[in-house]
Amino acid sequence: MDFGKISERGLVLLGCGKMGSALLQGWLAGGLSPDAVYVIDPNPSDWVLAQAVHVNQPLPENPAVVLVAVKPQMMGGALPQLQSYGGGNTLFVSVAAGTLIASYEAVLGAATPIVRTMPNTPAAVGRGITAICGNAHTTAAHLDTTQALMSAVGQVVRLDGEHQMDAVTAVSGSxxxxxxxxxxxxxxxxxxxxxxxxxxxxxxxxxxxxxxxxxxxxxxxxxxxxxxxxxxxxxxxxxxxxxxxxxxxxxxxxxxxxxxxxxxxxxxxx
Structure with a gap:
């Protein structure tokens, strides 16, 4: 797995519960250096603490990616602390179910590249499938990066747009x-x-x-x-x-x- 700019600039993982931990395990197994990962989680597990990643430590100035893996009900309190990364230079990837791209744009700014994903629970054993779609400011490279990250827990498919996400949720998410x-x-x-x-x-x-x-x-x-x-x-x-x-x-x-x-x-x- 080629992590490219992520290795150079870092990745911030907001939330490291079951899905976040499954992703992190896949990235580390795929060759991402633990030193490139910054985890924000109020109650990190012993497993996370043992991975030599940065846990609740000062964040990089200009991370390549922020991956949001908190529950939707926690979004209001968690996302604003990363507002300074909005504006276009950092890619935001969401695995939060039911949270629209517009909700992220309202906090981070409309110029922020945002990719919404819908993984499912078999990701916990590396056999998930994730659908992805981006906003108007995501490039082909952003989607490639997201696909590489989500491939750590299974297959990835690309949608025509966010309008298909409810159907995906109903079929593979649920x-x-x-x-x-x-x-x-x-x-x-x-x-x-x-x-x-x-x-x-x-x-x-x-x-x-x-x-x-x-x-x-x-x-x-x-x-x-x-x-x-x-x-x-x-x-x-x-x-x-x-x-x-x-x-x-x-x-x-x-x-x-x-x-x-x-x-x-x-x-x-x-």
Whole structure:
């Protein structure tokens, strides 16, 4: 990973909870010098303190990047302390859910390059996916830098604009919770068929995790993978007849769920 100007000018990480720590771990593993990182966090973990980064120490005069990883409700008190970096020379990258680019511009100035990102919780194990988009003052180089930083925790995709962020949040941001609930529901269904609860959960969890890994590694589409395990007239076909029902199955259910999440995101962004 080529950190370029970050190594020379430094990176300020505002907030080092689960997401911030996952990113920091990836950057350090990718070759970023701990001496180039400045962490601002009121309650840094023992792990962070052991990384030889600057923790709650004087900040660099002109950092290349400020990455904001605090919770949205903490933004009002945390961001103003970095207001002096606004204006164009420092790139601001946000991983705060639901915080609009306009909210940053109001504090930092409209001329500040700002990239909004939406990672998801599998970033904690290096298997996340992050969507990114920038304001009018971000350049191709700014987006490249952001992609390099967020690649530390998984895949990165670029959006056409911030208007797509609510849909991304509804699909990949909230999506892990849908999968976790699928595991719960599948285990409960197995228990209803006579399996012990612990065994049903072990089977459901391993099946969902294994299928996810197969989908990740396989070159076939998800549809083809489904076809591969479905024998005509067999048990899987019988189950899919229920799950793929146009009125009561997965497709309409997930459309409603994703729509509800996207609508709520738009409400929170107002």
């Amino acid at each position: 999506g892990p919770a849908y999968v976790f609930h699928l595991i719960e529901a599948l285990a409960a269904a197995g228990h209803a068929q006579g399996l012990a609860p612990d065994l049903a959960m072990q089977l459901a969890r391993a099946t969902v995790c294994g299928a996810g890994e197969l989908a990740y590694q396989a070159s076939e589409t998800a549809a083809q993978l489904r076809i591969n395990v479905t024998s005509p007239g067999g048990t899987t076909a019988a189950a899919l007849e229920v799950l793929m029902d146009a009125e009561t199955g997965f497709p309409p259910l997930l459309r409603r769920a994703v729509q509800a999440a996207a609508d709520r995101g738009r409400e929170l962004g107002k």
